[in-house]
Structures are given as structure tokens and as C-alpha cells.
Amino acid sequence: MEKNALADVKQKQKSYRSPPPPGDRSCPWLVICHGWEVQRQTFYDILEDRHYTKIIPDLRNKRIRATSSREWLFLEDQYSDDCCLWNPASLEKIRLPPLEDLACSYCFFSSPSLSDPQSYVVVVDTGENTIGYCKPGDDAFKRHKVEPYIGCAAMFKGEIFLLLEDRELAIADIENSELRVRALGNKEVNSSNPGGVPASRDHLVSSGEELLIVEEMIYALPMGRIYGFMVFRMNFAQETWEELKSIGDQAIFLSVRGGISCSPKDSRIKKNAIYFVQHGVGHIHMYDLEDQSNLKASPCSNIDYRSSYLHWIML
Template sequence: MEIRTKGQRQPPWLLTSYGVGNDKHSFYNVVENRFHVTSIPELRGKYICASTYGWLVLVNPSGDCCIWNPESMEKIELPNLPYPLDYTNCVLSKPPRDPDCYILFTSDSCRTFCQVGVDNEFFIEQLEAGGWFRIMSVATFKGNIYGILKDSFVTVHFVDGALELRPIEPWKFPHHLSAYYHARYKDYMIESPCKDELLLVHQFYSTSYRYNVFGFKIYRLDMCKMECEELESIGDRAIFLSGRGGGECCFSTEGIKANCIYYTELNGRKLHVYDLNDNGKTLLLPCPAARRSQSVNFWIEHQISQKFVNTKSK
């Protein structure tokens, strides 16, 4: 069992946006199995792309993009975002008020970025068909941005309006079991509550329906020893994955099952719990009022959710 220390990350809350123009918002506390429904003007008609440093990255279908702090109500406007609904990952290099903060969006076809508060437009790097150099997952860890390509790990750097991807040698992308050869998959790279490590979560789903998830493989990335190790168990930790690419990991508490993965779909109201002990799945409906398809889920940081802490029983 991992040693816990003071100040450990608290479990995130699940935000479900639903209704006409996503004008209603449900905040679900997994620990207490409670939710609070409200309507937040700043979130209406918006998609959440990232929840980090106490800020939310928001974008609407027209490409209007901003970074919003729910605690201070401060908003930082960003340039209009091209292809606003195509991105699968979003990351900030530093806190938004840091003068050297960059924001990066990635998709199957392009990488889009800008320096927050400085650039008047996003820089776009189009990718060739086949996506060999596509960043499959990206994360900020101790001042660096790490990314996963199809066959390697890289650090991401912003240099004169361009991205530089510098391979981390001799690391290579892990080879997966042949049983998964015909499966589709999605990668998540998230910070572990344990010191000096990231977790790489490889989510497998069937080719017939994207969210028919049938398995996970998890790797520990030791950033000091520069080693990659497959884990059979995550012990007394739990992982939370959003369909749009975000993820968190924390130690289990009362109400949070250890060695489990809580994951949502790209759209819809369902929350799934995958038990790594026996590969069993449990289905939850944290927001019964949301419609089956016309709603969006995203895990948000515990500190952000405290603004909406007045919950009511399900």
C-alpha cells in the first residue's frame, strides 16, 4: 500500500451539462453519492476541455474559447479555436497567469496551440494521414509537458511558433497483448498521487461501439528512474477518466472503491465503474434528469467543485 501524505489530492466531482444548449449543470459527488443541479451562465453552451490549476478551459461550437476560474470568477479570453469540437486532449503548460503559459489542443489531424495572453491567434500544425506523429495523450508534470506517440514518449516544447517533440530515450511505447490486436483504444496519461510518477492508462473498446469498453492496461511511468512498468493493480487508488480526454487519480476514501476506474462516455449520462480485481463493471446514473445522448460529462477538480458544495441527496 502506498504511503499517504498531507495535502493529498481529493476525488474529483463529475459535472454533467444537459438541457437545451447545455444550460443545466449537475455536480455529482461520488464520495457522498449526492448531486446538485444548477445553471451557471459561464458554462451554458460550452464544452469543458480541461480542469487544471483551479481553472476550466471552455469552448463553444463556434470556437469561442476562454479559461475561467470559478472561485475568483476571473476569465482569460483566448483566440478563436479552429475545429473546436475535434480535439481529444487539452493541456496548460503552467498556471494561466504565468507569463510563460501555453495551451495545447491535440486531435487526430492537428495540433493547435498559443501562448496565453500573448498570441492573437492559434498556431496550427496539420498532421499527415495515418497519424504516426499524432500525440495520443498529453500531461503536465513538474513543469514539463509529456506526450505519447504511437511508438515513443516525448517532451513537448514551444519554440518560435512551432512545437518540438523531443524523444525520451530509450523509452518505447509498451507492446500490448496480441489478444487486443483488433481492438480500438484510447490513451490517458495522468498524474499519480504517489511521488515522481505518471500513470499511462490504455482503454480498450470494441470496434462496433466506441464505449463498449472491455478492458484496461495500466503502466507506471517512473519519471526519476525513467522506467515503464505494467501494473496488475493500482492498490488503494482510483482513476477517473473523462470521455473527452481528461483524467485524475487519487487515493480511495469511503465512497470511492479502491483499484477501480470510473469512466464516462463522450456524450450521455452514464458513469461506469470498472473493477480491476475481477474485470467487473457497474453502471451509475449520477444525473437521472440528463438525456441519454444530449449531455456531456467531465471530471472537475475537487477545489473547483467546492463553489457548488451544497448538494442534495439522490
């Protein structure tokens, strides 16, 4: 009996230090990092309206960024230059060179698999308009300055796309160990927006066969509150951004940096909708593109969102 009880305790401890089992999922989880020194992680299952609170040592004091690979997350330490790649399923960790003056806004892999000897880890720092890149095992990130400035980035059909000033598109790729940025030219925006939007923020999102701009429209007062979205698709043949009134059977999940698009299999997730979170606000919001309604639900009302980090991730 004592051995069984001890085994149960060890199993519970192991479970408490690991992410919840992913199962067969078509939608992302919301991970909320919170508590003293951000030592707790709450994984919210939007399908089941359930949350699982964990204390995972590898995630303590870390900022989490999704990568272009479902298997890996990018972890950036809050108090040092340390960073690494972390596999939520196996708990494997791959150490990377120190970031030094880089900050990770987005993280991509130049090849589908890290086992490819030519695969680079690419970190986009939108604050400094700099792209850092390295191979696992390198001593330092190489750096490439981008002008005019990087608004946001996304991986689309195996290539890293950058959204620059005036919604100009560019592709970043690595050839002979050197990164180059190839601008695709100025892109006209065809929009029915009458203007008068107090503020806005763009997200570049890969959604099925489309590359999208998801534009947040933000209230001036109260400051930073989102009241709606506009969506544009890139028409590569005509080199224009075209406004979309519908994203069809897709749902988009936006974090502060980047977004995840999926085709929900479960009717509890609304298609043709945008799910989003805001730091300091304890709700998931759902914006219906069809009727332009904005609904909210509270996933974990017992968490102090003012000192937390929220991200959508695939597990």
C-alpha cells in the same frame, strides 16, 4: 419581511448561477452539460451520491476541458471560435484568442501560475495533430504541427508529455517563444495481453509519481462498449512501458479526453479502481483492477445523456 424575502430570492438566484461549494475534497466532480442549447449543468458528487443542477451563464453552449491547473477550466464555444479560461470559484474569466481551425482536446499551462509572464496556454488538437499556444492577451494562437500523430497528452511533473504513434513518448516545451517537440524514442511495451482485443483507446494519465497509459478495451458489438482496462507505467530508466496489475491507493477518473488520478480519503471511493463515463450511457462505471469486475451506478437518471457532455473536474 419583504426585504428578507427579496434577499433570499437573490441569494437563491446567485446560488443557481454558480457551481456548488467545493469544500475539502480529494475526488473530482462529474459535470454533465445538458438541456436545450446545453444551458444546464449538473454537478454530481460521487462521495455523497447527490447532484446539483445549475444554469451558469458562462457555461451555456460550452464544451469544458480540464486544465493542468485546479483553479481554471478551458471553455470552448460550440458555435463559434470563441474560447476562454474560467475560474469556477471566483467566476473570473480570461479571454483567449479565437481558436479558428483548432479544437481543444487537452489544455495545459506551461508554468504553474498564469500570473507568470512567461506562462503560455497550450491547446493540443489530436484531430489535426497540432499544438496551439498563446499568452493571455495575444491576438492569435501560434501553431506547431506534430508528426506522426498525437494520440493523447498529459502534464507530468511540470512537463507536457505527448503519446505518439506506437506509444512513443515526446515532450512539448516552449523556448524563446517557440514550441518544440522532443521525442524520447520508441518505447517497448511489456504486456501479458494475449491479443484479440477488438479495439482499444489509450489515455495518458499522471498518477502520483508515475506516468501511466490507461488502455480501454472496447467491445466490437455493441459498438463502443468498454469491457475492461489495462494499465502501464513508464519505466524511464529502462525506457519501457510495464504492465501494472495494481495502482495501489490511487483511483483514476476518466473522461473522454484525459483522466484525473487521486488518492481517495473516503472509503466510499474504491482504491485501485478506474471510474469512467460514456456519452449516451446514463451510468458511472467502476472497474476494479483487483478482480476485474465492472460495476455501474446511475448518478442522474432524469437527464437525457444522448445530448449531454460529461467531464470529471476538480473544484
